[in-house]
Amino acid sequence: MLKSDLKNFDHIVIGLTVGLIVPVVIMHFILEYYSNFSLMYLIKNPMFSPVLDNLKGALFANLGIFFLFYWLRKDKSSRGVVFATFIYGAVYMYYKFFM
Numbered sequence: 001m002l003k004s005d006l007k008n009f010d011h012i013v014i015g016l017t018v019g020l021i022v023p024v025v026i027m028h029f030i031l032e033y034y035s036n037f038s039l040m041y042l043i044k045n046p047m048f049s050p051v052l053d054n055l056k057g058a059l060f061a062n063l064g065i066f067f068l069f070y071w072l073r074k075d076k077s078s079r080g081v082v083f084a085t086f087i088y089g090a091v092y093m094y095y096k097f098f099m
Helices: 003-007 012-034 039-044 049-071 075-098
Strands: none
C-alpha cells in the first residue's frame, strides 16, 4: 500500500469504505423520513423483506460514486466501490435465500 495512493484517494480501501458506508447512510435516511421503521429494526428483523426490497435502490448511490471515481481517474477506488457492491449483493442473496 502506497501512501501516495491514499493521499490521492486512489486506493481500493478508500473505494471499499465509501461503497460500504454511503448506502447504509442513505438507507437510514430513507427509513427515518419515509417510513416508521428504523435501521436497527431492519437489522434485528431481516425477514421483513418488503422494506428490504424497496431499499435496494440505495445501492444506486454506489453507481454514482463509481462514476465519480472513474471520471476523476481514480481507478483503484472505483474497483473498491464495485467490490463493495458485490459484498452487498452477496449479503442480499444470503438473506433472500437462506433466511
